[in-house]
Amino acid sequence: xxxxxxxxxxxxxxxxxxxxxxxxxxxxxxxxxxxxxxxxxxxxxxxxxxxxxxxxxxxxxxxxxxxxxxxxxxxxxxxxxxxxxxxxxxxxxxxxxxxxxxxxxxxxxxxxxxxxxxxxxxxxxxxxxxxxxxxxxxxxxxxxxxxxxxxxxxxxxxxxxxxxxxxxxxxxxxxxxxxxxxxxxxxxxxxxxxxxxxxxxxxxxxxxxxxxxxxxxxxxxxxxxxxxxxxxxxxxxxxxxxxxxxxxxxxxxxxxxxxxxxxxxxxxxxxxxxxxxxxxxxxxxxxxxxxxxxxxxxxxxxxxxxxxxxxxxxxxxxxxxxxxxxxxxxxxxxxxxxxxxxxxxx
Amino acid sequence: xxxxxxxxxxxxxxxxxxxxxxxxxxxxxxxxxxxxxxxxxxxxxxxxxxxxxxxxxxxxxxxxxxxxxxxxxxxxxxxxxxxxxxxxxxxxxxxxxxxxxxxxxxxxxxxxxxxxxxxxxxxxxxxxxxxxxxxxxxxxxxxxxxxxxxxxxxxxxxxxxxxxxxxxxxxxxxxxxxxxxxxxxxxxxxxxxxxxxxxxxxxxxxxxxxxxxxxxxxxxxxxxxxxxxxxxxxxxxxxxxxxxxxxxxxxxxxxxxxxxxxxxxxxxxxxxxxxxxxxxxxxxxxxxxxxxx
Numbered sequence: 001x002x003x004x005x006x007x008x009x010x011x012x013x014x015x016x017x018x019x020x021x022x023x024x025x026x027x028x029x030x031x032x033x034x035x036x037x038x039x040x041x042x043x044x045x046x047x048x049x050x051x052x053x054x055x056x057x058x059x060x061x062x063x064x065x066x067x068x069x070x071x072x073x074x075x076x077x078x079x080x081x082x083x084x085x086x087x088x089x090x091x092x093x094x095x096x097x098x099x100x101x102x103x104x105x106x107x108x109x110x111x112x113x114x115x116x117x118x119x120x121x122x123x124x125x126x127x128x129x130x131x132x133x134x135x136x137x138x139x140x141x142x143x144x145x146x147x148x149x150x151x152x153x154x155x156x157x158x159x160x161x162x163x164x165x166x167x168x169x170x171x172x173x174x175x176x177x178x179x180x181x182x183x184x185x186x187x188x189x190x191x192x193x194x195x196x197x198x199x200x201x202x203x204x205x206x207x208x209x210x211x212x213x214x215x216x217x218x219x220x221x222x223x224x225x226x227x228x229x230x231x232x233x234x235x236x237x238x239x240x241x242x243x244x245x246x247x248x249x250x251x252x253x254x255x256x257x258x259x260x261x262x263x264x265x266x267x268x269x270x271x272x273x274x275x276x277x278x279x280x281x282x283x284x285x286x287x288x289x290x291x292x293x294x295x296x297x298x299x300x301x302x303x304x305x306x307x308x309x310x311x312x313x314x315x316x317x318x319x320x321x322x323x324x325x326x327x328x329x330x331x332x333x334x335x336x337x338x339x340x341x342x343x344x345x346x
Numbered sequence: 347x348x349x350x351x352x353x354x355x356x357x358x359x360x361x362x363x364x365x366x367x368x369x370x371x372x373x374x375x376x377x378x379x380x381x382x383x384x385x386x387x388x389x390x391x392x393x394x395x396x397x398x399x400x401x402x403x404x405x406x407x408x409x410x411x412x413x414x415x416x417x418x419x420x421x422x423x424x425x426x427x428x429x430x431x432x433x434x435x436x437x438x439x440x441x442x443x444x445x446x447x448x449x450x451x452x453x454x455x456x457x458x459x460x461x462x463x464x465x466x467x468x469x470x471x472x473x474x475x476x477x478x479x480x481x482x483x484x485x486x487x488x489x490x491x492x493x494x495x496x497x498x499x500x501x502x503x504x505x506x507x508x509x510x511x512x513x514x515x516x517x518x519x520x521x522x523x524x525x526x527x528x529x530x531x532x533x534x535x536x537x538x539x540x541x542x543x544x545x546x547x548x549x550x551x552x553x554x555x556x557x558x559x560x561x562x563x564x565x566x567x568x569x570x571x572x573x574x575x576x577x578x579x580x581x582x583x584x585x586x587x588x589x590x591x592x593x594x595x596x597x598x599x600x601x602x603x604x605x606x607x608x609x610x611x612x613x614x615x616x617x618x619x620x621x622x623x624x625x626x627x628x629x630x631x632x633x634x635x636x637x638x639x
Contacts, residue, residue: 307457314450
């Protein structure tokens with residue numbers, strides 16, 4: 001710990017912004033985020049939007065898996081529920097995009113609670129398997145409920161608009177994403193330092209002990225599922241309006257796994273970790289694409305990109321789990337501490 | 347009635363394969379408390395190795411089988427040593443995710459080496475459907491069933507009656523006691539993975555014979571989850587019974603519900619899985635876990 005960094009009240013110890021230094025830097029960072037879209041091209045903004053949506057989804061999963069310790073392999077399914085809710089409400093009922101975002105969240109939260117009910121009896125490996133089943137069942141529903149979801153053809157969704165202003169480019173959509181990312185991050189950070197957040201952490205560390213201490217397991221586990229799926233639903237509904245289309249193939253099991261990979265790489269049980277992880281997992285394939293640009297022209301290697309991505313993805317998960325199980329957040333903390341304490345890093 | 351019997355018979359044949367793969371799955375779970383989500387990829391790699399040896403070396407199938415099993419055996423040992431060993435004692439999520447990462451690596455590598463093309467096995471065994479009088483078993487299913495049953499019997503005998511099998515069971519029931527009796531836990535861990543990889547390789551060859559192979563064949567491996575949950579994660583007998591039940595159920599759903607709801611066959615086992623988890627989470631024959639603070 002840094003010299004002279006002590007707190008004399010609990011309120012200060014629990015504060016989101018620990019010091020003036022942090023506040024200034026965050027304010028500068030926010031300004032940077034606001035001018036960022038005017039400095040870069042469409043492609044970078046496209047990636048930025050994807051990262052933003054991934055951050056929201058990763059926050060949700062990290063609350064459930066990282067903080068509450070309930071492993072979910074069905075996160076993509078909840079995103080799908082949100083995405084379809086939003087798409088159907090916009091195209092069928094004609095509700096504006098802005099209203100469909102919370103509605104999608106609520107619908108997903110509802111689905112999440114239903115899937116969360118078995119979590120009272122089963123946990124760990126068994127729960128992970130139950131959520132896989134949920135993933136497959138939801139995927140199947142998206143595929144076969146033709147009258148609602150249009151099956152494999154999917155639903156086309158128009159761009160969001162506000163007072164006649166069309167959010168039709170990557171640049172304009174960036175601000176929507178940024179808005180939701182900031183709200184989502186603040187809420188997650190805040191939730192963790194509240195009574196609910198502490199209950200989550202207690203359940204993760206030892207659920208039976210938590211119950212003995214008077215934490216209502218059923219209620220808090222379901223809360224965790226609901227909040228997590230709410231995030232997923234919001235991410236899903238942003239995703240449809242960004243991509244302008246939704247089909248059942250957009251929310252496969254591999255996406256759920258990708259989200260788990262994000263929070264593991266970023267740092268389980270760390271709000272900032274979800275952000276690092278989401279950025280990392282979205283950027284790696286893109287960087288890989290640049291890295292393999294030169295071999296693309298050799299015909300023999302043309303088929304190598306997609307599988308290479310898979311190998312790198314798997315290798316990253318394995319690497320992080322073995323060498324840095326607490327993820328990028330921990331790595332960053334260590335590097336920061338090294339320089340803070342240098343040259344007396346004892 | 348004819349259709350029913352036909353569905354039952356092919357269900358039993360497919361169930362045999364599920365039972366074999368589930369057996370490998372349960373072996374690993376019993377020995378190391380790891381759920382191996384890469385089971386399907388083990389199958390896929392085994393099938394590809396077998397196919398490659400068959401098409402390039404053109405040696406008799408019996409030798410190919412031996413080579414494939416030897417390869418799977420080595421693969422199991424290497425994977426256990428490099429990837430699973432460092433994670434002993436880590437939280438469940440790490441263990442689950444590491445096998446998922448492994449499956450992604452294997453799938454990608456297979457994709458690179460063998461490309462994404464769909465391939466089918468050459469005729470290795472006499473193609474002759476099996477006429478039972480009331481139902482006909484297609485040749486591929488027939489051989490699959492025979493191989494699966496041989497596999498199941500061999501592994502069960504090893505597990506029940508050999509010195510090694512007893513050591514494995516001792517290790518599963520209490521690691522510390524087993525160690526103090528002079529059992530080398532590390533070797534048991536490695537061997538469990540090797541045996542599971544061998545079982546999966548046989549399963550992969552059988553499935554490859556029935557439906558052809560491509561890098562996504564590993565998806566079949568997920569079907570093993572309903573099987574082991576139904577039978578109980580730590581029960582060898584449960585894996586076998588569960589395999590047959592799920593195989594039959596899947597085929598019946600395919601025959602009777604698919605015409606109304608297309609594709610229902612694929613998810614029927616998972617719906618069953620959800621119900622089992624709600625009613626009897628430890629499965630038909632699994633050990634009920636009692637938790638204490």
